[in-house]
Amino acid sequence: MSTIAPSRTTPDLHVSDEELRRLYRMMVQIRRFEERTEEQYTRDRIGGYCHLNIGEEATVAGTVGSLTSDDYLFGGYRDHGLSLAVGGSPRAVMAELFGKETGQAHGRGGSMHLLDVKRHFLGGWGIVGAQIPLAVGAAFALDYEGRPGAVMCLFGDAAVNIGAFHEGLNLAAIWNLPCVFVITNNLYGMGTSVEMASAEPDLWKRGQAYRMPSERVDGQDVLAVREATQRLLRLAREERQPALLECLTYRYRGHSVADPGKSYRPQEEIDRWRDRDPIVLFEQTLRTRGILDDAAVEAVRAEVEAEVQDAIDYALASPDPDPKDLYLHIYDPKGASDFDRMGEGAPFGELSIRGTNWANGEA
Amino acid sequence: MPELTYREALRQALREEMLRDPSVYVIGEEVGRFEGPYKVTQGLFKEFGPRRVKEAPIAEEGFMGIGVGSAMLGLRPVVEIMTLNFILVAIDMVINHAAKVRYMFGGQLKVPMVIRTPGGSGKQLTAQHSQSFEGWFANTPGLKVVAPSNPADAKGLLKSAIRDDDPVLFLENLTIYNQRGEVPDGDYVVPIGLAAVPRVGTDLTIVSHSYATVRALQVAERFAEEGISVEVVDLRSLRPLDMETVVKSVRKTHRVLCVEEGWPTYGVSAEIAARVSKACFAELDAPVERVGGAEVSMPYARPLENAAQVNNEKIYAAARSVLAESGMLKRGILTANR
């Protein structure tokens, strides 16, 4: 990628002070939450894959922070920030990372499968790009029932080369479904650069093949992201016109906590992106506009620090899921009786060695 | 009771459910103006319009995903996949998504979706259009899989599937779309998870589903002429699996033959055989036998295709081998040559 210059930026200076402070706090919260998450991972309190949003805070806050209560959100597996940005409880997010019963998915999903049904966040999803058709389906449901609102679907730069992306965008376009597709382009799909992966590295152009409004925005500039997102959401909600937004951003850490993120990209590149840190940039803007001062910054940081620490304490103190509930949620509990005649190995019971009564002829 | 074809019974169930519940919609390739690739949805587009009969382009993963996503928001999609073979390009949506949603999110979301698709082989449809891998889906927790073998069950099970709050793979069959049978009028519902015993017998149990049941019944008739009494257990539902009915039958006949159109290795019959061997170990007078499609890619040439498909001769021969295993040949109950 020769340039990180966005195709268009439209700084919106007509945002209320309160909204600016909300976005700032959101970004600081995501940053600190992810830093402490990484620490918890190293302390073996978090298992599995763990993908962090550090560096991408402006993109997350600018897009997700623009949703209303009528809208729905689908995301990929780099989803901690998404769940925080919809206003979810840091406690429930951290507890899910810890695999606790109090987590957002009751310890069944983990880092990649956060959700917040109440706030219309319908999932972190683990298969690259596969959430795109689901999001289109949600948009279909909104349209089918004539509901207001739109669906936002976040995915990474690597997802644009997968079939589900093209099928999803095409279906949304031919059926005029209210869906905004957001590419969080952090320049690498794991260790594979966009230039290596995509014949057309200007990913936003992919949307033009489906005749939908498509644009690129500076993903480090939260206000630019917010402005573009709101415009496209409005289009989706009001004109049933799907759209594609590409946010150019960067992840400071590796693909996941287990990846140092050094072998496939030069240190110089990382340093250059750090020089345009989205939180620093936004803080400068707010200080310039007199919305933030040292005390206010310190207050936000202290508040977030306490909040994240509280989330960790809460997660630590929370109960593990009970193994006796292993088979809970596989099927509708009402349908459990369908399986009564299946005998051992049915999804409501252990595949037993002795077998059920009738299987042993004891009944 | 009116007599309908299998396809008419399906259509009746779809129409009645669409009338009953506005959240039910049909989506798939050629389901609208084309009136369905196998004419199951004939007339529905005219009656319900393009909103509820959604004509999808060839993009199985895309519209399967739409089914899942819309079901998560409360709709009841009936996704038609033209044949089971094409579900492979959408299998990620079925296995990784539809089947996982409820569990992965701790029971907070559900996917009340039906996937209708015909399996089985037809006449010279060849390798990519003649498959029966329903066992793959029945292997997956979170999915339900049903496979009716007659028009009445087709109607009753489809209604149950549409009303079910979990994703249901509803397996139809190309060969039996034209089969006729009595179908109860009105709101006829067959519960998921119940096998049927369409023929009662004492000497041998044949366990089958879908088209294999039709064949099993024909073979049972032939045995009846030879004085041998064959019981047929039609599974109807592969997951959940009604082992109670299977076990009850085996305890009576002490001999089992499993028949499926698909490849038997790791298949439906493998599951039945394993479960029967355990649940009925002390009841078996002969090893469990099974018949499935030849484990080749379906060839085109007629003689090769005939050799690869399950047919009545193969079922008959396998049934005889089970009977012989328990000594009926040596004791003169079976004739040595037929």
Place this chain on the structure above:
Amino acid sequence: MPRLSDTMQVGTIARWVKHEGDAVKTGDVLMEVETDKATLELPSYHDGTLAQIVIGDGGTAPVGTIVGILARVGESVESVRIATSPTQAPPAVAAQPPREASNSVPAPVAVATVATSPVVHDVPVGAVKASPLARILAEQSGVDLRTLAGHGSGPGGRIVRADVEAAAHAPAPVQPAGMPVVSAPSGDAFTDEPLNRMRQAITRGMGIAKPGIPHIYLTVEAEMDEALSLRQQINDLSSADPRAKVSVNDLVIKASSLALHTWPAVNAWFLDEAPARIRTWHHVNIGVAVSVDGGLIVPVIRDVPGKSLGQIARETKDVYDRVRSGKPAANDLQGATFTVSNLGAYGTDEFAAVIASPQAAILAVGAASPRAVVHDGQIVVRTTMRITLSADHRVVDGAYAAQFLKELKRLLEHPISLVL
């Protein structure tokens, strides 16, 4: 381990008569083997050198195990030896084959390898091929699956439900306690015939009323005055040789053999394996039930019709002596085609004996005593003897058995036939 009786599954080497390195001629006794019945000598069937003793004195092994290796003439002793653990007998493999020579060197001969038919009682039930259902039914109905082993109607003789049900209705024949099983040395002539339809029907019918061997009993009373007189004359003539002294029983044996010759269907075995068949013997070997301390043995007198009363008397004593001394010859206890049991010496007037399977008949002989009989309307005193034939109805019918008995009675009452 040589198989030396029908029921033998395991044998113990009582003593090796030959030692490693000894030259052996055909017929030389190689070893003495203790079986469940007796200690028997095993002769060599080949010339050669005893190359190796695999199982030494006191060692026990199942039938079929290699107990020693004989190098044939011209073979190197070293080349035929097999590796053995110093402390352990080789695994008890039934019918372990002799080593095959890989080139033109003559193959070494295992001392004893016997192709065993399935032996019954030491085989664990679990090793019997049977369907799971058959096992459960057998347990419930008290059928010993081992008695059906290999003879089920399933593939490879697997026992299935129907076999157990049939056995439960007609339990497999059980050996009477103490009654030795007889077996015939190979080479004796016989005719095997499957059961014809009528015999099948009789077998089925009898099996329902009388499970096991359906015995029928027929009794005649023979006047023995002439026979006793004849016996006295013979014994007077041969008084110099006490071993040639003829007993009443010897007369009965001889008479029975001649009657069997006339009515051969009685001289038969019923082989109760699938398919059942009747083996009619072309020769007559008569087992003579003899009581010993704590039991019963049945020495066998071979080819009786061709032997004189004196020969019969001598042989009976010889066999009896060998058996009592615990060193019977291999054929002394097996191969009977018909059995005679005589309790006359104990004063028993009349009794019925239990057939020694697989034989088809047994004769029970009572005491010869003076009794009142009617002759031409006059009551006269005669020495009579009551003889009861127990016959397997699956093999012979009553009328046939009656004709055999009638002939036997005629022979005893006209004993001149016995010395012709």
